[in-house]
Amino acid sequence: MNELFGLVEIIGSLALAISGALTAIRNKFDGFGILIIAFVTAIGGGTLRDILLPNREVFWIHNTYIMYAIIAGTVIAIFLRNKHQYIYKPLMLFDSIGLGFYTIVGVGIGISQGLDAIFCILIGTITGTFGGVLRDILVNKAPIIFHKEIYATISILGGGMYYILTYTNLQVVAVKFIPITFIILARLVVLKFELSLPSIYSKEEN
Amino acid sequence: MNELFGLVEIIGSLALAISGALTAIRNKFDGFGILIIAFVTAIGGGTLRDILLPNREVFWIHNTYIMYAIIAGTVIAIFLRNKHQYIYKPLMLFDSIGLGFYTIVGVGIGISQGLDAIFCILIGTITGTFGGVLRDILVNKAPIIFHKEIYATISILGGGMYYILTYTNLQVVAVKFIPITFIILARLVVLKFELSLPSIYSKEEN
């Protein structure tokens, strides 16, 4: 169980590191710059979560495996870089995988600390999305999350689904992987069909 | 006393949430984007304070009332949004109320931790102003505090006033509300008459 949990965290780190490194490469960052963006993208969400919650060490400070995953993700992204025209799709795929895995890790930690449902889901969403927010700020783009709010919505829905599933008799593996799969697929469907939430502004206001 | 303290925090949250949501609406953010900016504006200053000070939990993590205040502030702001031309003034009013209430909450927490006067006032200013700094960074404006330094100055003066008043025999309510009122009024007067501090640069330097 704990091993599974650790594995989820490492897969999330790897996916977000690749997503961060690919973004840095699109912006023509060099060597260490790519590594720094990969690192910040991979650990940003979980780090903010661990800073906000009491009695938690920052999750990566004694976990060299996560560092190796980030370095591996950076190297993979650098090797893929020549396929410039193909970068957008894998970037979105890895970003979605990271969103799914990290949201569920975050909600689980909120539950283990006995937080109210609303805060469990909030912590999950922070864990899943904040690394990408930092990534976008550091490469000087407007954070995707503020313009594609469906991104946060999917994280919230998947986190809520996980919270409810923990009250069922389903096996632990299913309880985790059903909402993770939901988040990844929902994100990809939204991207594929360019869906968006209805605007609060009427036409006259625009 | 503790109830009063909690009330001050909730009024500050509500005012800053409205200020954040109105800013997001001015920048044409949608749905969750508005809620996120309201949330970050309302809790940013107090959260940085609680992270910087030892032995403190982040103040909102077990307080659902603050979450309700933020959601209420967001809804109020969305309903006011059609009065576009009237948004600037209430935005400044709520921003000033938030500055006043939160500065005093922050100084009070510094005193309760036995910090030196200079750090109590610094913590108060961080509590009062940092949510607004984050709000401005997230909507990609230069933070108001760096260009309207009179903003920080008023927070520092009001915080110092509160620190001194705690050594007097005044009633607790007066000790809190005199500096809060000072901050709100001073801010509004400064805005009304467009006052600014003298520049350090001579004309030749410009």
Added chain:
Amino acid sequence: MNELFGLVEIIGSLALAISGALTAIRNKFDGFGILIIAFVTAIGGGTLRDILLPNREVFWIHNTYIMYAIIAGTVIAIFLRNKHQYIYKPLMLFDSIGLGFYTIVGVGIGISQGLDAIFCILIGTITGTFGGVLRDILVNKAPIIFHKEIYATISILGGGMYYILTYTNLQVVAVKFIPITFIILARLVVLKFELSLPSIYSKEEN
């Protein structure tokens, strides 16, 4: 020993405060704006370190000497401001001094917490560079560290040198000042000769 350590921290603060204030002056910030940038530049790196590591108070919260050093640095920078054409060089000098001193302080704290070598050096680099990153973000420039990656590289090399030297029989003073001197000189040589690391991009990719 502890006194020496405290002195290193104060010299680092002073140098980074001057660097921050000079940057703010170059960007025509006024009064408190200059002080805020000086403060954030001086304490940003160490503050992030203390937030990330367990069981640490933020280093400046009970240390008024550091506040005095920051105020002194700000005043010095304001008095130097008329020598506009000469600001760039001292800015780089003080920035390099701050990088050297703070990197070594950070690595030392990582060692005292029993972290793995890779994390000691990472914490040292964060301590040395993050104040400058915040400074650049706040004056709305792209952080120097992402474009001049040699900056981070020097911090990493100096931090690694210090880590290794702690296993030797050298005197404590030498163990600290050899890598500090290396970092300062390496940074200045890199600036003087405008050195940069080789790019990962081939000519066709650009």
